[in-house]
Amino acid sequence: MSSDVNGATVDRMAGVDPLPGVAKPDPILVVDGVRRSFGGLTAVDVEHLEVQRGTITALIGPNGAGKSTLFNLLTGFDRVDSGTWTFQGKQLNGLGGHRIAREGMVRTFQLTKALTRLTVMENMLLAAPGQTGERILGSFLRPQWRKQEEANRARAEQLLERFKLLAKKDEMAGSLSGGQRKLLEMARALMVNPTMIMLDEPMAGVNPALVQSLLEHITALRDEGMTVLFVEHDMDVIMGISDWIVVLSEGKVIAEGRPSDIRADQRVIDAYLGSGYEESGREPQTDTGESHE
């Protein structure tokens, strides 16, 4: 369940059964039999998973469920033991992290990776794709990349404004607070112009007021056609903006469905939410927040 810009609720996943591994009408990402184990521990073992294009999909599960590992595998930062996955129909097995990012699948890290001794603006500019000046000989042709640089700078400023970082643009990224780094990392990922963005706990440590505005931003991105896959532990956030939720436990997908389905799913309650959640029955605040708009 989610709200679109004008406040009306639309179900973007209409007609899809809430079953683990269910097929979606227009999947942008299809994962098949992806496994990864560390020594004796099987961290990820996903038989089949599809992510619908143009939706916000949440990936939830207890600590150590394998969410970050799955992110690492899909984005080329770790190697699968077995399995394949395709993004927009293209098989991505064995491609390096940078190749997958260029395919349009850009991720952020759970432990932020700000480029500390670069300024916030440099962090942003670095992310812009297709720069002439980034090639070694191109770097000598100043006039050639100057114009491109100006355009990128303008776009970066817009994003920084949105993420409340514009005032900090000339500060070293290393001087930012933990929450600000999360924001910078998200803004930087967006600077790449991704088709699909994968956020690993983007809201951890970000203050509630800003969370609200970021959620709006993410929803807006979705409405522009971007696909969002994110890991989050905050149930209010998850229930508030997700079109679809995938539950991972001990490396396996144990449930999938709309927020309402997940809330009612006994296995999820046992594995993750705990009994307290259902009984309290409280409505996610974000829904109310948004409906006032």
Add this chain to the structure above:
Amino acid sequence: MRRRLVTVLLAVVTAILVTPAVAVADTQGGETLNGQIRKPETVAGIDITVFQGDEEIGTATTDSEGRWEVALPGPGNYRVVLDEESVPDEFVVADQPGAEHADVNVRPGQQRTVIFVLAYADEASTEPSPSQSSDDADDGAGAAASDTEDGLAAPGVSSNASFGTKAIQLTVAGLLYGLIIAISAVGLSLIFGTTKLTNFAHGDMVTFGALMALLVSGMTLFAGLHTAVTNLLADVWLLGPVLGFVTRPMVLGTVVAVLLGAALGAFLERFIWRPLRKRNVALIQMFIVSIGLAMVLRHVLMVAFGSNRMSYPDFQLQAMLRLGPIAITPRDLVLMILSVLVLVGVAALLQFTRVGKAMRAVSDNRDLAESSGINVDRVTLYVWTLGGALTALGGVFYGLNQIVHWQMGFHLLLLMFAAVILGGLGTAYGAMVGGLIIGLVAQLSTLWFPSQLMNAWALGLMIIMLLVRPQGILGRRERVG
């Protein structure tokens, strides 16, 4: 492609700056012939004459260090003759390479070394020919500095032995070499495991151990003690021989060296590394600190002990034992047995004792170990102490097996790195396995390739390992995000 263009660009700049002109023979003179008579010991007062054709070019007499030098008029072929009349009575000229080098070629500007070898007169007939004998007269002229660099081929392997015999001998030598590398490298790996520090000064801790043993074993005090004990207790059953052995200067020296090595390890951890960790100094910077430390330690040792190659007074000349097809000196046999015992002991320590388990736990995951109540600082101190002791022991063994030299540890360091990378950085058992492999590869390579390159093969193996399995034989891949 672009890269190549830049290279070409730079090259063009250079070429413009340095346009070639017609090459003319360099008139920079300075050709000399020189050498040092130091086998079996330095001998002064020996006359050496240099001829070109029949013309006498010059004569020199060896100085107190056995050195001589004759300046030459220019490049060319010379004949160098040692005057046997001038050799003191107690020596004779060794058969190889003899008293005359008939055809020594000197290139422009070259300062060429010519080797003469003497032998004790009374042993001349029985003494085996020196190792240079396998080279031809021209190649035998290794500069004095050069042989400290080259890998030392297994002793006792004569060049005309059959391939099988050589292979067996080299395997034995390789095992011993590998065991020594393993002993020294365990500490390196454990230190890396517990503190993530790549300790560049580890090689110089090896040298430290070897030199401390040299210092102690050379002290007359201990030699006196040994004589006294052997004299007093010679006839006492069991106690006599045991105490006699235990008080041998070399044995005492080893014990003291190991203790000092442990103390050095503990000292470095307590007064350098722990404070740096507390200041949150980045790992890269710690690494550079260890390089600075290595330079200080190495050169202080050099200034203190001199830059000559030395050997321990004890356990030097020994007859080969024959065990089936294997020929080995009792010394090397004992070293091998001791090394195996030490490594088994270390493994047992890590596997079964509380402190050993704690070491492995910290090595596995420092934060987790800390949160589960292990005193990480104390364990790290133990690791350094153990590492320092083992490293010193490795140094003594290495010195006994080969030579003692201020750079010995540095040469061993690269092999230790190769061993720990091969076995898996941070795992103690990996260092042992890696050490053995490295030792064997280095020695066995001399079956086919020049012994000068034996360490190169070992390092090459490390690079191949990085290509195919960077985490090493026993290592684990790291997590990224």
Add this chain to the structure above:
Amino acid sequence: MDILQVLADATRSAIGPVAAVYALAAIGLNMHFGYTGLLNFGQVGFMLVGGYGVAVSVSTFGLPLGVGFLIGIASAVALALVLGLPTLRLRADYLAITTIAVAEVARLIYRAEFLRDITGGVYGLQSFSTAFYQWNPFPSGTYGFGWLSFSARDLWVMTVTWGLVLVGSAVMWLLIHSPWGRVIKGIREDEDAVRSLGKNVFVYKMQSLIIGGVFGALAGAMLVVNQQTITPDQFMPQVTFYLWAILLLGGAGRTLGPVLGSVVMWFLLSVTDSVLRQLIATDVITFIASSEIGGVRHALVGVALLVLIIFRPQGLIGNRKEMLINVK
């Protein structure tokens, strides 16, 4: 003690050709470590292949000196590939270990007996730099004033080497102050982050390794041209440690850091040398023989590295603010 003489010697050494050579090699190291964060502990290996590229081409094969320089540079590119291919995908310390190992292996190979006909083995090679000196535009004589004068030959070597330093610094500045340099610096901070933004980190690191290596090779070539001889054992790992001390002294990650570092370093080394020598000559110090001054000097460089890293990690002209952020 003749202080004026000591200072005069030190000044000459600080602006002499050797200081320029070390500055050039340190510029390469600055590219590696200062900007890209690559722990190259085998810079001397690049100097070695550069020097031998010139010496072997000219001395052994009779090629023109210019071709020798090109071959030296090509050797550096090849060496960078050998070093980079196995290690640039791995954690930083693997590169450190591999570089120092490969530089040593290279030295062992160049001095090996079986290559004696080509490299001159342990004796090295001579007479390959005649062309360079024939091209000297300065008429013979001495230049300068009083205690600070150089022969025409020295002046010529200094002009070319410092010229290369100047060109090198300019190239470096242009590279670093471009989007390419931004990526390189990003890699220094966190290569996974840069990779996640779609940059081919491996290629950038390789480019950096090659560029820095080429500077090393040029330095090696100028070093042996200045000496007019080459021997393998002058390319010991200590040279690399000197370069690190120079870089850290001047300030890593600053265009002029390596240049300033080299000048100051050679000034200080010369002062220490002369003072030690005079103290030994006058029997003030008796526990060191004059033949051991080299060892003492190495030890002092070691101390300098320690002290710099601990107390002034940013060097003389580094950015203190940047350094403090260092949270890696």
